[in-house]
Amino acid sequence: xxxxxxxxxxxxxxxxxxxxxxxxxxxxxxxxxxxxxxxxxxxxxxxxxxxxxxxxxxxxxxxxxxxxxxxxxxxxxxxxxxxxxxxxxxxxxxxxxxxxxxxxxxxxxxxxxxxxxxxxxxxxxxxxxxxxxxxxxxxxxxxxxxxxxxxxxxxxxxxxxxxxxxxxxxxxxxxxxxxxxxxxxxxxxxxxxxxxxxxxxxxxxxxxxxxxxxxxxxxxxxxxxxxx
Amino acid sequence: xxxxxxxxxxxxxxxxxxxxxxxxxxxxxxxxxxxxxxxxxxxxxxxxxxxxxxxxxxxxxxxxxxxxxxxxxxxxxxxxxxxxxxxxxxxxxxxxxxxxxxxxxxxxxxxxxxxxxxxxxxxxxxxxxxxxxxxxxxxxxxxxxxxxxxxxxxxxxxxxxxxxxxxxxxxxxxxxxxxxxxxxxxxxxxxxxxxxxxxxxxxxxxxxxxxxxxxxxxxxxxxxxxxxxxxxxxxxxxxxxxxxxxxxxxxxxxxxxxxxxxxxxxxxxxxxxxxxxxxxxxxxxxxxxxxxxxxxxxxxxxxxxxxxxxxxxxxxxxxxxxxxxxxxxxxxxxxxxxxxxxxxxxxxxxxxxxxxxxxxxxxxxxxxxxxxxxxxxxxxxxxxxxxxxxxxxxxxxxxxxxxxxxxxxxxxxxxxxxxxxxxxxxxxxxxxxxxxxxxxxxxxxxxxxxxxxxxxxxxxxxx
Numbered sequence: 001x002x003x004x005x006x007x008x009x010x011x012x013x014x015x016x017x018x019x020x021x022x023x024x025x026x027x028x029x030x031x032x033x034x035x036x037x038x039x040x041x042x043x044x045x046x047x048x049x050x051x052x053x054x055x056x057x058x059x060x061x062x063x064x065x066x067x068x069x070x071x072x073x074x075x076x077x078x079x080x081x082x083x084x085x086x087x088x089x090x091x092x093x094x095x096x097x098x099x100x101x102x103x104x105x106x107x108x109x110x111x112x113x114x115x116x117x118x119x120x121x122x123x124x125x126x127x128x129x130x131x132x133x134x135x136x137x138x139x140x141x142x143x144x145x146x147x148x149x150x151x152x153x154x155x156x157x158x159x160x161x162x163x164x165x166x167x168x169x170x171x172x173x174x175x176x177x178x179x180x181x182x183x184x185x186x187x188x189x190x191x192x193x194x195x196x197x198x199x200x201x202x203x204x205x206x207x208x209x210x211x212x213x214x215x216x217x218x219x220x221x222x223x224x225x226x227x228x
Numbered sequence: 229x230x231x232x233x234x235x236x237x238x239x240x241x242x243x244x245x246x247x248x249x250x251x252x253x254x255x256x257x258x259x260x261x262x263x264x265x266x267x268x269x270x271x272x273x274x275x276x277x278x279x280x281x282x283x284x285x286x287x288x289x290x291x292x293x294x295x296x297x298x299x300x301x302x303x304x305x306x307x308x309x310x311x312x313x314x315x316x317x318x319x320x321x322x323x324x325x326x327x328x329x330x331x332x333x334x335x336x337x338x339x340x341x342x343x344x345x346x347x348x349x350x351x352x353x354x355x356x357x358x359x360x361x362x363x364x365x366x367x368x369x370x371x372x373x374x375x376x377x378x379x380x381x382x383x384x385x386x387x388x389x390x391x392x393x394x395x396x397x398x399x400x401x402x403x404x405x406x407x408x409x410x411x412x413x414x415x416x417x418x419x420x421x422x423x424x425x426x427x428x429x430x431x432x433x434x435x436x437x438x439x440x441x442x443x444x445x446x447x448x449x450x451x452x453x454x455x456x457x458x459x460x461x462x463x464x465x466x467x468x469x470x471x472x473x474x475x476x477x478x479x480x481x482x483x484x485x486x487x488x489x490x491x492x493x494x495x496x497x498x499x500x501x502x503x504x505x506x507x508x509x510x511x512x513x514x515x516x517x518x519x520x521x522x523x524x525x526x527x528x529x530x531x532x533x534x535x536x537x538x539x540x541x542x543x544x545x546x547x548x549x550x551x552x553x554x555x556x557x558x559x560x561x562x563x564x565x566x567x568x569x570x571x572x573x574x575x576x577x578x579x580x581x582x583x584x585x586x587x588x589x590x591x592x593x594x595x596x597x598x599x600x601x602x603x604x605x606x607x608x609x610x611x612x613x614x615x616x617x618x619x620x621x622x623x624x625x626x627x628x629x630x631x632x633x634x635x636x637x638x639x640x641x642x643x644x645x646x647x648x649x650x651x652x653x654x655x656x657x658x659x660x661x662x663x664x665x666x667x668x669x670x671x672x673x674x675x676x677x678x679x680x681x682x683x684x685x686x687x688x689x690x691x
């Protein structure tokens with residue numbers, strides 16, 4: 001018998017004895033589960049505003065708490081100027097990005113040497129880049145974070161290897177809360193999900209030394225989210 | 229090895245170590261403040277807890293079907309799944325993958341399962357280079373000691389100690405500022421990611437419905453571990469399964485809140501396969517090793533089955549008065565604190581580890597703190613009961629037998645009171661010494677003085 005069969009056998013034998021539902025204190029379960037217990041999560045998670053304006057305001061507050069830089073721009077045409085001023089302030093020399101409607105448009109205006117991940121890349125070369133510019137799939141008002149995938153954001157490494165991650169997002173990518181974010185991802189990809197989906201909530205951080213917050217533990221020290 | 233006396237020796241030393249107390253108190257005071265703030269931001273933290281508990285109940289009580297779905301989904305996307313009944317099997321499976329890939333260096337992100345099976349030791353003995361990439365784990369690895377806490381591995385160290393450690397082991401420690409020390413580790417680790425042959429990770433959740441492994445981290449080290457090396461290995465305890473993709477919408481913020489008082493951990497990443505056609509990076513091969521290691525024994529104990537609901541957030545450790553006084557290393561186990569005291573007897577033997585269930589004030593702070601409502605302090609009582617019924621303590625039984633005879637007979641009871649009243653002053657002479665029969669209790673406590681008159685005497689003599 002394979003280990004698989006042995007383990008599954010032990011599980012089935014163990015489950016012959018019924019365990020009470022949590023919270024029923026050994027008596028008959030107080031109710032049966034007719035629907036997934038977490039399906040009402042929206043009503044319990046932190047509140048988000050009803051209107052899109054309130055949700056953008058919440059996103060901005062949460063992003064600021066996380067020490068991420070969030071800017072809501074008037075339109076797509078405002079992107080190049082913002083990126084150019086970032087490039088100047090941080091003296092970018094090399095930029096890593098990937099092909100995409102927003103990234104192509106914004107990066108073309110930068111006029112800097114580009115590393116595009118679309119046809120494969122050298123890890124050492126990406127490590128030398130000052131910034132990784134990616135698109136994303138979802139902005140979550142509830143958390144102030146974004147979700148990227150290996151398909152929509154130039155692979156797995158682009159959003160974590162360079163010291164500055166710039167996310168280019170569109171207004172319609174904002175969702176109110178986490179249940180809506182997961183629903184959006186399912187709607188976008190199910191059943192053929194990208195091999196990596198990552199919720200990025202603020203720049204990389206650690207508190208492993210005396211619980212003092214330090215940004216840029218292994219991933220980016222800075223996270224900029226530009227929404228058009 | 230005597231686990232009980234080792235525990236007592238270490239606990240006595242740590243409880244009297246004022247520096248240790250100061251460090252732990254500073255670290256955990258901040259935790260409680262931010263956690264309470266994040267809990268208050270929930271519209272209903274209690275409803276969320278109940279739903280999380282029920283979701284985990286559903287997952288664990290149908291573990292066989294969820295595991296089969298998970299594995300079928302993982303395999304359909306080219307992931308290689310391995311099953312390990314024991315720690316030794318898991319170590320051998322992982323070592324064999326490394327041999328097959330002719331790997332030399334392994335970069336690891338934080339995984340308590342790997343601590344549980346003592347993976348680093350086994351791999352290093354075979355000549356592989358293993359580097360822990362989580363900053364806290366990296367620090368304790370340099371010190372050749374196990375993690376102090378399941379979430380905050382280097383919580384017991386001050387910045388000065390870490391500076392000295394980096395200076396000694398890496399020859400690079402510009403100052404004792406946490407910022408600069410973190411940047412030293414960042415520089416060291418960068419090249420390790422790029423040159424490592426294999427990336428190793430643990431897992432926080434496994435989603436049956438979509439065949440995904442979810443990894444929660446703040447630093448980005450697991451992201452890089454799963455992005456750059458050509459082979460990826462994930463070690464997953466079989467109890468980590470959740471039924472649905474959307475369950476994460478509840479569990480991710482709850483884990484972050486209970487574990488570290490964050491609204492969301494910085495990176496929550498779901499992996500559903502190795503690099504897929506059309507993707508630009510990621511490992512060519514992904515191996516997922518499913519670990520039993522006596523979890524099925526805990527599953528068979530229906531009374532304590534909910535201990536498998538644990539999401540390893542560490543909340544019960546943080547609030548535990550015992551943990552805060554004796555510290556993480558005193559337990560001598562992979563999982564410390566209340567949850568460690570509950571599950572270690574199941575994973576490593578009841579009679580050898582029952583003392584952990586006695587090292588408790590039964591205050592219930594752990595049960596209150598648990599985001600998935602594990603009935604921790606009652607399980608500690610059940611462990612005590614089970615340990616005694618499996619191996620009764622002769623003298624304790626005898627003492628209670630004698631007590632019941634005396635207490636049931638008024639003449640004996642009156643006599644015993646008189647004897648007690650007469651002999652208690654003598655006890656003061658031997659108090660706390662080895663001649664004192666109640667030494668374990670009296671060496672740190674004073675008995676209240678006997679009253680001059682018993683209640684019965686007072687009642688009889690009252691005017």
